[in-house]
Amino acid sequence: MEVYHLYSGGKDSSLAAYILRKIGYEVKLITINFGILDSWKYAKETAEALGFSHEVIFLDRGILEEAAEMCIRDSHPSNAIQFIHEKALEEVAKLRHVERISDGTRRDDRVPFLDQRKTRSLEDRFNVQYIRPLLGLGYRTIRELTDKLFVVELKESEKLEKSDYEVELRYLLREKGIDPLTIFPKKHLQSRVLGWKKEKGHL
Amino acid sequence: MEVYHLYSGGKDSSLAAYILRKIGYEVKLITINFGILDSWKYAKETAEALGFSHEVIFLDRGILEEAAEMCIRDSHPSNAIQFIHEKALEEVAKLRHVERISDGTRRDDRVPFLDQRKTRSLEDRFNVQYIRPLLGLGYRTIRELTDKLFVVELKESEKLEKSDYEVELRYLLREKGIDPLTIFPKKHLQSRVLGWKKEKGHL
Structure with missing residues (x-):
């Protein structure tokens, strides 16, 4: 039972990957990248430290451009992050060999988050199972x-070596002459997983 | 990390218990009973077959009486099942030694189901974590x-030796001269877990 799991190297997507493996799935970590920065490499490092197989899927830069326009229009990144995540799920779901997709979205998340209608639509349109281990x-x-599980590095979003959508989105905004700090929340601490706290029992 | 898990012996609550144990919790199975029938014994049998510790918690018969009245008023069991489940969660959550409670409710369930507001209210009022491994x-x-995991017995609700709320609720309705078949859906197949499909790797 293979599952393709959207992976940023952060705590949530790492915990979700851990749960999926523990309950019997063969977990393939997927990091989304738009070919602008090589920020995917941090997720790859973490994936290797945790002992998961990892792959980068490159999406069309146009998606990120559209997301940047949404950020500018809204002066807030929520709709843009939601838009990118839905595109990422669809792109992975449409691959012929993919029967199951997953991510680390949580009960208390606002974005990215698929409601019941969007969840079922995704599953029906692409004939996949969409699994969210952290939703409950x-x-x-x-x-x-x-x-309990992870050695974690905590830094402000601007400084952290991360692989999530935000990194390239901030870069693209800067390229367009927009200061990302006018769009993203100021002191936004984010996390990156560096490895297991104890080696035993997690693999 | 102990978690008190509401358990009927069915597929959903058994799968949720399996996931909780796999990700590191010490799982205590709890079956709710109203002292009318000894239907809790089926859940206890399944719990033992799966190798979990199991306990019966007896709730006030008045809760079941109120639920039976709801069934009669609505000609449908949804509100009654929801009512009993909320009471059951609260009764377990209020026990002094309980820090985490869980159940087998699923993404596609209508009842019993706690929405976001009720979930947070439960956690806040009783200072517990409410964990639903199947929600995503x-x-x-x-x-x-x-x-993949379980040997399952599938029968109509009327015939199955089960431990869920329905069993005593149907009995109480019959005692009141009400045919449960006028309240519960007709051909309602339900499941009871008998054991692991393969012994290895699940414990």
């Missing part, structure tokens, strides 16, 4: 599990 | 996993 977990449960 | 899983994913 609150922030305290997720914090407790990730604290 | 669709029916195909759940079927695939339970088919």
Whole structure:
């Protein structure tokens, strides 16, 4: 049972990958990139440290351009992040060999988040299972599990070596002469997983 | 990390218990009973077959009486099942030693189901984590996993030796001279887990 799991190297997507493997899935980590920066390499490093197979899927730069325009129009990144995530899920779901897709979205997330209607639409249009291991977990449960499992690096979004959509989106905004700090929340701490806390029992 | 998991012996609550144990929780199975029938014993049998510790918690018969009245008023069991489940979660959550509660409710369930507001209210009022391992899983994913893991017995609700709320609720309705078949859907197939498909690797 293979599952293709959207992976940024952060705590949430790492915890979701851990759960999927524990319950019997063969987990293939997928990092989305738009060919602008090589920021996918941080997710690859983390994937290797955790012992998962990892692949980069390159999406059309036009998607990121459209997302940047949304950021500028809204002065906020929510709609843009949601838009990119839906495109990413669709692009992976449409690959012929893919029967199951997953991500690390959580119960308490606002974006990216697929409601019931969008979830079923995704599954029906592409004949895939969409699995979200963290959907039934609150922030305290997720914090407790990730604290137990992972060695984590915590930095401000601007400084962290990360592989999520934000990194290339911020870069593209800067290219367009827009300061990302006028769009993204100011002190936005984000996390990157560096490895397992204890080696034993997690693989 | 102990979690108190509401358990009927069915596929969903068994799968949720399996996931919780796999990701590192010490799982305590709890079956709710109203002291009318000894229907809890089927869940206990299944719990033992799966190698989980199991406990029965007896709730006030008045809760079931109120639920029976709801069934009669609505000619449908949805509100009653929802009512009992919320009471059951609260009763377990309020126990002093309980820090985490869980159940087998699924993404595609209508009842019992706690929406975001009720979920947070439960967690806040009783200072517990409420964990739902199946919330991010669709029916195909759940079927695939339970088919792989469990030996299952499938029967009509009226005939199955089960431990869920319905069993005592149907009995109480009959006692009141009401035919449960006028309230519950007719050909309602339900499942009971008998054991692991293969012994290895699940414990």
